[in-house]
Amino acid sequence: MSPSLTVRRIAADQGAVFRELRTASLREAPYAFGETLEDALSADAATFDATAAEHAVSFIATTFILYTEGHPAGLVEAYFDDTAARRAFVCELWVAPAVRHLRGGELLVDTASAWLAGEGAMEIYAWVADANRNAMRFYEALGFGPTGEHRRVVRAPEQAESLLVRHVPTTSQVFQQ
Numbered sequence: 001m002s003p004s005l006t007v008r009r010i011a012a013d014q015g016a017v018f019r020e021l022r023t024a025s026l027r028e029a030p031y032a033f034g035e036t037l038e039d040a041l042s043a044d045a046a047t048f049d050a051t052a053a054e055h056a057v058s059f060i061a062t063t064f065i066l067y068t069e070g071h072p073a074g075l076v077e078a079y080f081d082d083t084a085a086r087r088a089f090v091c092e093l094w095v096a097p098a099v100r101h102l103r104g105g106e107l108l109v110d111t112a113s114a115w116l117a118g119e120g121a122m123e124i125y126a127w128v129a130d131a132n133r134n135a136m137r138f139y140e141a142l143g144f145g146p147t148g149e150h151r152r153v154v155r156a157p158e159q160a161e162s163l164l165v166r167h168v169p170t171t172s173q174v175f176q177q
């Protein structure tokens with residue numbers, strides 16, 4: 001039987017869980033993220049506590065955690081950038097290998113997108129490394145498409161990443177489905 005997957009917004013006292021998931025994601029999939037495992041391991045535990053406390057209540061940035069049978073098994077961050085356009089992003093998406101292909105990633109991205117839409121977003125953006133074909137196919141399967149915007153990966157400047165976007169359906173589009 002498939003394990004049941006749920007997603008909840010991070011709580012203020014979940015700094016240790018946040019640190020555990022971040023380091024697990026950077027250890028397992030270092031190619032997928034801008035930060036390195038060394039960065040995360042050298043950061044003070046208080047930094048994770050502070051982020052969890054902020055993300056539990058902020059209207060600008062948050063983290064959602066995936067649980068399988070009550071155990072933390074993945075995460076995604078959602079935030080608005082500080083440009084005039086106030087673009088909405090999902091990032092730092094990771095699902096533990098043991099529970100992949102069970103729609104946990106989709107649940108995380110959809111929950112994060114719904115939160116961003118609730119705060120006013122009309123489009124949801126995601127930067128994906130061109131070499132990360134799995135993530136590309138994952139985002140495309142969820143309806144994200146290319147914006148045509150590209151940039152160098154800071155951690156590995158010889159590599160490129162592309163900006164993808166998905167439009168938030170309007171109420172009338174939802175009723176047409």
Ligand SMILES: CC(C)(COP(=O)(O)OP(=O)(O)OC[C@H]1O[C@@H](n2cnc3c(N)ncnc32)[C@H](O)[C@@H]1OP(=O)(O)O)[C@@H](O)C(=O)NCCC(=O)NCCS
Pocket residue numbers: 029032033092093094095096099100101102103104105106107127128129132133134135137138139141142
């Ligand atoms: C990308 C990732 C989050 C997907 O998580 P997941 O829970 O396995 O994905 P889902 O089960 O929700 O997949 C939804 C759909 O995306 C597509 N998809 C997911 N993983 C895929 C893969 N490896 N290859 C091709 N398509 C894939 C499929 O269409 C899938 O639907 P299906 O299972 O009915 O075919 C996960 O593989 C992961 O954590 N990878 C390492 C970290 C990473 O690359 N993060 C993204 C950074 S941009």
